[in-house]
Amino acid sequence: MKMGIALGLAAAVTLLLVMGTLFYRRWKKQNPKHLLVDAFLERHGHLQIKRYSYSEMKKVTNSFKNKLGEGGFGSVYKGQLKDGRHVAVKILSELKGDGEDFINEVASMSRTSHVNIIALLGFCFQGSKRALIYEYMPNGSLEKLIYEDNAVIGDRQLDCQTLHDIAIGVARGLEYLHKGCNTRILHFDIKPHNILLDENFCPKISDFGLAKVCTRKESKVSIFGARGTVGYIAPEVFSRNFGAVSHKSDVYSYGMMVLEMVGGRKNIKAEVDASSEIYFPYWIHNRLVSNQELGLQNIRNEYDNEMVRKMTIVSLWCIQTNPSTRPSISKVVEMLEGRTELLQLPPKPYWFSPSTSP
Template structure:
């Protein structure tokens, strides 16, 4: 009996030691990967935190701000008293490629309309991103009235216009202002954060693509983005190649949602003409009814502002990438007079009779990559 106990003890001890060896080998591999990553991108990296530090600043993950398929976001406080948001990544989310991608992309940026990454944690099976805290949360809480009944949904038109301009400036910076061009590829209301003054900041670079400015088309396997915001070429290359113009398309869809206060794509399976807001709004403009503008604005000046924003958005969602304006032109049109914005052709993709976007197995709030089957809210 004693012999059996001793043998069992040594076996367990041996297995435990083996597990420790495997763990430390994995840890060393992860550390090496981070070092290689930092050197390969030649980045001025934000601070790297240990997981124990992340646990401490979040007060053991007590104050939960939100949750999605990609992870959970917690409110936290740094040692100097600054409030931050900590996104703890689900362990099941791939091999860390999206995480590394986000750190690489956002570490290259410094702009008032891009959320600041203050730190990250990357250990064997623990990953987290530490961002500046945005007290007003994400834009979707302010424009989807039916889904967030307690949210402040009555933006005045000047605030809406400033948010639209801010997002456009952030995208123009990603496309032209960085040392390398960054395609976000997942622009949507959930990824636009608002500070105390409702200054918009683009966030969530998990699907971003870094490329050289000279590259007009980028090579991407499968589709990236969110149904309802994905440009036609993102899921069907017959429309063209994926480029910075794909972000322009997503921007146009987002702004139309801001104007209408509703999602542009209904996943309820309805095939009614009301299903597609861009199609409905274009018909209203085409027929000269002005129903949308007259019922939402209180002055001729506001009416012109909303009409201008709408026309610019319709230019952004043109089916052919070449027909969409670059973001610097979008900013120019938004800041110029209404008379300077020409009437856009109808974006044929959004006619309900012909839309190829009916993919009921994927929610309109889901981001995904078809080559990695990665889903996140």
């Protein structure tokens, strides 16, 4: 009798194991994107960042009580690790395509360590649950700082020195990605929203979902289709007729971002007066050519005027349509730290966007 029960239980367990294995294999077959992510994680078992379970994510975020923001990628929550550090936890929405964005983020961030690059502290990949854990940036994104309606954070008034320091910090971060890593990393989505600010307004580049990792020797890269955000996409990324895609594509996006920092407005169809609209890079280039006052709200003295003039000239060089005409990001750092009178004014830039190609 007992022998029969034991054999029956053994048979039931064996059947459950077989069914479970078959179910798992079938699920994996139907979800090839998870295979790709799993393969990546197996290859990179030595990652210096911790892998968390989803239940641990709930504990870190106190069951996702404090939401910091959301977007097409998912939602971001404030959390706290066991050691007391505050973190930002990005809970990603439905895995898109083959999981490339998730892999890009983990692969890129695990290779970086720089004062101007956001630190990835951990990740979660459990079934359909995916999350990325970053150091917490109390002053949020640059986007909230630069536009006119949000020119004050706490008791800190936006000033030209802060803008200049942020511009140099972002440039140094990009220089590290382009030259300082063991592999070259092209970001492909530099914009104010992806620049985060710590308690001292030190800028840190974030969101590496569109990044491309390549060898240090590669001067040109191959990508399929356009990637980035309209208004910051380099012409050659949208159409190869403009030239090859390279690290100069990040330089273009950086230049567009710095112009928005200077103007406190969007570059495309930026408001100049109550009755007309114009492409801001044209407007400010015309002012420089005719040696007019820049007339921007944050300029309070001659020192401010010189800093803004320098940032403007450098950014106009960065957004030249021909990639070969743009400076490298190392040259950008050199220009921003140098004397304004040594800078030459670049040619007038094209008005380029995917919707209004020249």
